Amino acid sequence: MxxxxxxxxxxxxxxxxxxxxxxESIAKRAGEEITVKYxxxxxxxxxxxxxxxxxxxxxTIAEDEEVGCVVETMGGIEPAYSYVKxxxxxxxxxxxxxxxxxxxxxxxxxxxxxxxxxxFLFEASVGGGIPIIRPLNQSLTSEEILEITGIVNGTTxxxxxxxSQEGATFEAALKExxxxxxxxRNPEADVEGHDAGRKLAILASLxxxxxxxxxxxxxxxxxxxxxxxxxxxxxxGAEIKLLAQGKKVEDKFYAMVTPKMIREDNPLYSVxxxxxxxLVKGNTLGDVMFYGSGAGKLPTASAVVAxxxxxxxxxxxxxxxxxxxxxxxxxxxxxxxxxxxVRVPEAEEAKAREVFGEVEEVKLSAAAGVVGExxxxxxxxxxxxxxxxxxKVTVLNRIRxxxxxx
Amino acid sequence: MxxxxxxxxxxxxxxxxxxxxxxESIAKRAGEEITVKYxxxxxxxxxxxxxxxxxxxxxTIAEDEEVGCVVETMGGIEPAYSYVKxxxxxxxxxxxxxxxxxxxxxxxxxxxxxxxxxxFLFEASVGGGIPIIRPLNQSLTSEEILEITGIVNGTTxxxxxxxSQEGATFEAALKExxxxxxxxRNPEADVEGHDAGRKLAILASLxxxxxxxxxxxxxxxxxxxxxxxxxxxxxxGAEIKLLAQGKKVEDKFYAMVTPKMIREDNPLYSVxxxxxxxLVKGNTLGDVMFYGSGAGKLPTASAVVAxxxxxxxxxxxxxxxxxxxxxxxxxxxxxxxxxxxVRVPEAEEAKAREVFGEVEEVKLSAAAGVVGExxxxxxxxxxxxxxxxxxKVTVLNRIRxxxxxx
Numbered sequence: 001m002x003x004x005x006x007x008x009x010x011x012x013x014x015x016x017x018x019x020x021x022x023x024e025s026i027a028k029r030a031g032e033e034i035t036v037k038y039x040x041x042x043x044x045x046x047x048x049x050x051x052x053x054x055x056x057x058x059x060t061i062a063e064d065e066e067v068g069c070v071v072e073t074m075g076g077i078e079p080a081y082s083y084v085k086x087x088x089x090x091x092x093x094x095x096x097x098x099x100x101x102x103x104x105x106x107x108x109x110x111x112x113x114x115x116x117x118x119x120f121l122f123e124a125s126v127g128g129g130i131p132i133i134r135p136l137n138q139s140l141t142s143e144e145i146l147e148i149t150g151i152v153n154g155t156t157x158x159x160x161x162x163x164s165q166e167g168a169t170f171e172a173a174l175k176e177x178x179x180x181x182x183x184x185r186n187p188e189a190d191v192e193g194h195d196a197g198r199k200l201a202i203l204a205s206l207x208x209x210x211x212x213x214x215x216x217x218x219x220x221x222x223x224x225x226x227x228x229x230x231x232x233x234x235x236x237g238a239e240i241k242l243l244a245q246g247k248k249v250e251d252k253f254y255a256m257v258t259p260k261m262i263r264e265d266n267p268l269y270s271v272x273x274x275x276x277x278x279l280v281k282g283n284t285l286g287d288v289m290f291y292g293s294g295a296g297k298l299p300t301a302s303a304v305v306a307x308x309x310x311x312x313x314x315x316x317x318x319x320x321x322x323x324x325x326x327x328x329x330x331x332x333x334x335x336x337x338x339x340x341x342v343r344v345p346e347a348e349e350a351k352a353r354e355v356f357g358e359v360e361e362v363k364l365s366a367a368a369g370v371v372g373e374x375x376x377x378x379x380x381x382x383x384x385x386x387x388x389x390x391x392k393v394t395v396l397n398r399i400r401x402x403x404x405x406x
Numbered sequence: 407m408x409x410x411x412x413x414x415x416x417x418x419x420x421x422x423x424x425x426x427x428x429x430e431s432i433a434k435r436a437g438e439e440i441t442v443k444y445x446x447x448x449x450x451x452x453x454x455x456x457x458x459x460x461x462x463x464x465x466t467i468a469e470d471e472e473v474g475c476v477v478e479t480m481g482g483i484e485p486a487y488s489y490v491k492x493x494x495x496x497x498x499x500x501x502x503x504x505x506x507x508x509x510x511x512x513x514x515x516x517x518x519x520x521x522x523x524x525x526f527l528f529e530a531s532v533g534g535g536i537p538i539i540r541p542l543n544q545s546l547t548s549e550e551i552l553e554i555t556g557i558v559n560g561t562t563x564x565x566x567x568x569x570s571q572e573g574a575t576f577e578a579a580l581k582e583x584x585x586x587x588x589x590x591r592n593p594e595a596d597v598e599g600h601d602a603g604r605k606l607a608i609l610a611s612l613x614x615x616x617x618x619x620x621x622x623x624x625x626x627x628x629x630x631x632x633x634x635x636x637x638x639x640x641x642x643g644a645e646i647k648l649l650a651q652g653k654k655v656e657d658k659f660y661a662m663v664t665p666k667m668i669r670e671d672n673p674l675y676s677v678x679x680x681x682x683x684x685l686v687k688g689n690t691l692g693d694v695m696f697y698g699s700g701a702g703k704l705p706t707a708s709a710v711v712a713x714x715x716x717x718x719x720x721x722x723x724x725x726x727x728x729x730x731x732x733x734x735x736x737x738x739x740x741x742x743x744x745x746x747x748v749r750v751p752e753a754e755e756a757k758a759r760e761v762f763g764e765v766e767e768v769k770l771s772a773a774a775g776v777v778g779e780x781x782x783x784x785x786x787x788x789x790x791x792x793x794x795x796x797x798k799v800t801v802l803n804r805i806r807x808x809x810x811x812x
Contacts, residue, residue: 017690018548018690021689021690022548022549022550022689022690025550025615026547026548028615028728029547029548029726029728030547031726123545129688129691129692129694130694131537131541131545131546131694134540134541134544134545135537135540135541135545138540138544138712138716139529139537139540139541139709139712140537140708140712141432141435141436141711141712141715141716142424142428142432142435142708142709142711142712142714142715143428143708143712144427144428144431209434264676267676267697269676270670270673270675270676282535282708283427283428284423284424284427284428284704284705284707284708285535285698285699285704285705285708285709286535286698286699286702286704286705287697287698287699288535288536288537288696288697288698288699289695289696289697289698290694290695290696290697291673291693291694291695291696291697292691292692292693292694292695293691293692293693293694296692298690298691298692299690299691299692301690302546302548302549302688302690302691303545303548303691305547305548306544306545306546306547306548306549308548309547309548310544310547313726317723320435320437320719322434322435
């Protein structure tokens with residue numbers, strides 16, 4: 001199998017490295033040797049091991065019939081989408097780590113692959129090296145998936161872990177993440193939940209077999225989470241995590257990315273730092289969880305290479321993936337229900353109790369140094385009901401909770 | 407696809423139930439309807455929904471060419487092995503939850519399936535409903551697997567969790583597990599580590615692509631773990647878990663089932679109760695972990711049904727599984743290295759310090775009520791080195807540790 005790699009950035013160069021390092025066992029698993037014939041990049045890499053394979057024109061790859069599989073690690077929608085589509089139409093399998101591309105055009109590209117009896121694979125697009133796409137497609141096939149909840153953004157999980165463990169403010173934790181290279185200089189895509197939203201679009205589309213559009217997902221980031229919130233979380237035995245959740249509640253489907261408080265009974269509770277984890281709830285299976293490095297050069301590249309091996313093994317046959325281009329009608333997130341942790345000024349305690357009815361007060365010790373507040377947990381209610389009540393008091397902050405008092 | 411179910415016990419009846427409950431989505435995933443034509447059992451089930459499918463003679467199933475896939479959920483080696491082999495030789499795919507059968511005859515049965523262009527699948531043989539076999543075969547294919555460590559026996563994990571959380575003795579925790587149906591009246595296979603050993607034989611064979619025999623695995627159960635050990639574990643911030651471990655250290659392979667102390671930095675630390683979890687360490691991937699219900703009727707049946715779906719989708723083609731019948735030479739477990747937690751009589755402190763050299767003392771508070779002991783952690787050393795030293799003092803108990811001071 002001759003392959004081409006589109007884009008020699010972090011992941012692309014990782015793919016070349018993994019193929020090199022584990023070449024022997026990869027050939028055994030794939031049933032034949034896998035060699036990189038071309039690397040497409042606009043830059044030059046003089047003296048690098050890929051110097052001889054480097055091309056600057058996509059057409060060189062597209063028109064070479066010897067290339068059976070193309071790895072796309074450029075990122076972004078264009079020109080990735082045009083390139084990938086052309087490769088598939090020309091009968092080349094494609095393996096990609098590009099979540100934006102998969103979230104937006106996954107259904108169409110899978111359909112082309114199906115017609116051409118080749119494969120469009122994207123294990124690395126969610127959760128880096130964690131096997132989650134293939135298990136959803138091939139292992140959890142006997143399940144009706146009721147819920148899929150992921151910690152799928154390492155940057156925000158790193159920041160939240162720092163805030164939890166060291167009492168850092170959001171700003172300080174973000175700065176540290178940036179200094180360590182875990183967060184970008186413009187961190188918006190991560191901290192506002194958009195990266196997690198794209199991954200959720202993919203996970204939910206696969207879980208329910210229909211198109212879930214990124215644009216329809218309700219997203220709330222972590223920028224409003226404060227060190228004070230974490231003081232309360234500690235008292236509650238809770239962690240605050242950015243959860244990407246797809247849920248089926250009776251006939252309704254919800255997809256939301258929001259920071260939530262979770263307790264130790266939730267398997268995601270102990271997922272720390274840049275690690276990712278995805279929890280799937282099936283109707284007969286109960287909970288299963290997949291955990292690992294959600295990003296990073298080699299783990300992500302490893303997942304891409306596993307796809308290349310699968311494409312090689314399945315040369316001439318399409319691996320069924322159920323993802324219709326028909327759009328899944330998501331319910332308004334305001335109908336989704338959860339409990340809420342709420343902080344209001346101390347002076348409004350009586351009013352809050354009146355508005356929210358029965359609440360469970362959350363008290364900090366004096367040593368916490370937080371004064372003049374009344375904090376509490378509500379019963380389970382819809383977002384809409386919460387907003388109506390919240391409008392009647394001065395909400396300092398509110399965080400959804402995964403557990404609720406009955 | 408017409409299938410037959412061999413054995414209408416817990417898992418077998420679960421398979422029928424899952425096919426019934428999720429029939430519609432299963433047909434969609436499999437590309438065709440899957441119906442149960444026969445259920446083989448020696449017993450009668452008057453009035454049950456499978457009454458009309460019940461047969462008592464295996465030959466009825468073997469000779470019916472309409473049956474394309476056979477589910478084996480009888481357990482044990484015979485007659486399961488003869489039945490499964492005959493089905494495969496007759497061109498029927500087989501899906502099984504039978505760990506003893508797979509550990510012993512997996513390589514041979516996979517080879518028959520390969521030759522016949524059908525499939526022998528066994529996702530449910532390890533970890534119940536947790537997808538682990540398929541990820542090892544199809545997702546971690548680009549990895550050199552350096553280590554696979556599992557909590558793969560729910561009974562012992564339940565007992566250890568009870569001891570940890572409630573300070574129960576081994577005997578009391580075992581009795582409770584028996585009363586709840588989590589442990590059998592004769593609990594030997596679980597508490598001595600044999601069940602975990604069979605599962606490790608399967609995981610290690612798949613990880614390294616060669617036969618790892620159950621008989622060659624060093625196994626130590628949990629019967630010698632006491633409530634006193636857990637008092638020390640608490641001080642150390644550790645849990646004691648029964649770990650099934652396959653390790654590649656340079657050119658040597660080890661396979662052992664032993665109780666070990668692990669700390670919070672180990673992802674297996676928070677796996678509690680009857681849950682199972684398997685941690686895989688790859689050379690480029692780092693750690694990935696798979697978590698879920700390791701047993702139970704419906705979760706296990708769900709994994710069997712996922713295999714049936716895969717067998718249906720791959721009708722006429724064999725899914726590659728690398729598991730040679732060639733035996734993997736395991737190294738003597740006495741060469742394996744770890745740290746040790748050791749308890750000796752107080753009077754032997756000086757001697758222990760002399761024998762073990764630099765040790766880290768572990769002190770309990772007076773409230774723990776343990777007197778007359780000196781407890782400590784050793785540096786990393788081989789089992790052999792430990793035994794030589796331990797022979798010179800009176801060891802009250804010793805437990806391996808996953809972390810070691812440098």
